[in-house]
Amino acid sequence: MEEFDKKYYKIKDVAEILSVPPSTLRYWESEFPEISPRRSGTNRRYYTPDDIRILRIVRYLLKDKGLRMDAAKREFAANRRNLSRRVEAIDLLEKTRGELDDMLAALKRRK
Secondary structure: OOOOOOOOEEHHHHHHHHOOOHHHHHHHHHHOOOOOOEEOOOOOEEEOHHHHHHHHHHHHHHHHOOOOHHHHHHHHHHHHHHHHHHHHHHHHHHHHHHHHHHHHHHHHHHO
8 A cells, every 4th residue: 555655635646646537536525525635725625645545445436346426435335444455455466466577577687
């Protein structure tokens, strides 16, 4: 799982982390009350690492599992803790796979 080094992230940064457009984040925010970024005086959104963790779960449900919004809301409400662990495990596996791919490429270059 990615470690966050800042206290707050702008919507552009969060969109890049999650590989979705900012408009998608704004829509998800309107659908999931648990996503509540802080607002500046100029109404700019600032997401905390906890907001990003929730957004990762929402992304997993909607994009990876392919659930519709109403089904994703029900799943999120019923099983948030387990979903959080599942998303963390997937992130760790993807990171490990990337590291293994890098090692394999390095070994192939040595031959």
